[in-house]
Amino acid sequence: MNEPQPHLYTDLAPWFHLLTDPADYAPGAAHAIDVLTEAIGEAPTTILELGSGGGNNAFHMKARATLTLTDLSPEMLALSRTINPECEHIEGDMRTLRLEERAFDAVFCHDAVSYLTNEPDLRAAFETAVAHLRPGGAALFEPDHVRETYADATDHGGHDSATPGDLRSLRYLQWRWDPDPTDTWYLDEFAYLLRDTDGTLTSAIDRHTLGLFPRASWIGLLTDVGFVDVRSVGTGYDDGDVGAEGFLARVRS
Numbered sequence: 001m002n003e004p005q006p007h008l009y010t011d012l013a014p015w016f017h018l019l020t021d022p023a024d025y026a027p028g029a030a031h032a033i034d035v036l037t038e039a040i041g042e043a044p045t046t047i048l049e050l051g052s053g054g055g056n057n058a059f060h061m062k063a064r065a066t067l068t069l070t071d072l073s074p075e076m077l078a079l080s081r082t083i084n085p086e087c088e089h090i091e092g093d094m095r096t097l098r099l100e101e102r103a104f105d106a107v108f109c110h111d112a113v114s115y116l117t118n119e120p121d122l123r124a125a126f127e128t129a130v131a132h133l134r135p136g137g138a139a140l141f142e143p144d145h146v147r148e149t150y151a152d153a154t155d156h157g158g159h160d161s162a163t164p165g166d167l168r169s170l171r172y173l174q175w176r177w178d179p180d181p182t183d184t185w186y187l188d189e190f191a192y193l194l195r196d197t198d199g200t201l202t203s204a205i206d207r208h209t210l211g212l213f214p215r216a217s218w219i220g221l222l223t224d225v226g227f228v229d230v231r232s233v234g235t236g237y238d239d240g241d242v243g244a245e246g247f248l249a250r251v252r253s
């Protein structure tokens with residue numbers, strides 16, 4: 001990483017599911033498998049996920065395929081194991097990960113790809129995908145934003161834990177802005193309020209530096225590394241804002 005990892009993926013990782021609830025990922029996970037199936041010509045039985053985070057997508061996708069989950073953060077992998085104990089978890093950077101002799105039907109990378117903030121890093125992640133696909137396999141990348149539809153915004157939310165015995169709650173304020181529209185990154189800044197099981201209230205602020213590329217960069221770089229049939233697709237989240245557009249590509253049979 002060029003930037004330090006956000007607190008949300010290190011010391012605050014145990015709170016991640018209270019910021020974004022795994023239950024809310026069912027439509028996006030189903031849509032991802034559907035478009036990968038269309039690209040491959042049959043349903044994928046093995047999927048490598050890059051930047052699998054809290055395992056929220058995997059929680060739903062694992063009913064339809066065998067998932068190998070990889071992430072830069074050991075703390076996020078530990079969190080994912082709590083809801084996906086049956087899945088293989090591997091620590092690794094999507095830019096350099098190489099699982100020798102492993103070829104998957106599909107590679108999936110959701111919002112984690114947004115943490116790549118320059119074109120060489122994006123290209124490296126695409127090369128990782130190509131290196132782990134069997135002939136005819138497909139990859140799907142779903143960034144939070146593309147340059148053409150990006151807009152500054154604020155948001156808020158959070159959840160109360162539904163786990164018996166866990167009385168924690170989290171609420172957040174999110175503030176997205178782009179200091180320089182001529183470069184390839186923007187900022188997502190957060191204030192978290194964290195109420196612990198014993199009622200103790202603490203707060204934290206967190207800065208996420210995220211990549212912002214035009215569609216032509218996504219499609220051009222995917223094509224450069226050897227993908228074919230590269231195209232923009234929807235994601236199953238059609239609110240027109242975060243994560244509404246993905247990039248689907250296939251390697252030759």
Ligand SMILES: C[S@@+](CC[C@H](N)C(=O)[O-])C[C@H]1O[C@@H](n2cnc3c(N)ncnc32)[C@H](O)[C@@H]1O
Pocket residue numbers: 001005009025050051052053054055056057058070071072073076092093094095110111112113115116
């Ligand atoms: C928003 S979370 C992903 C959540 C995921 N979509 C889910 O379903 O739970 C973003 C993740 O990207 C990971 N990440 C950031 N940069 C990465 C990199 N270069 N390689 C692998 N993972 C990375 C972070 O550690 C974090 O877990």
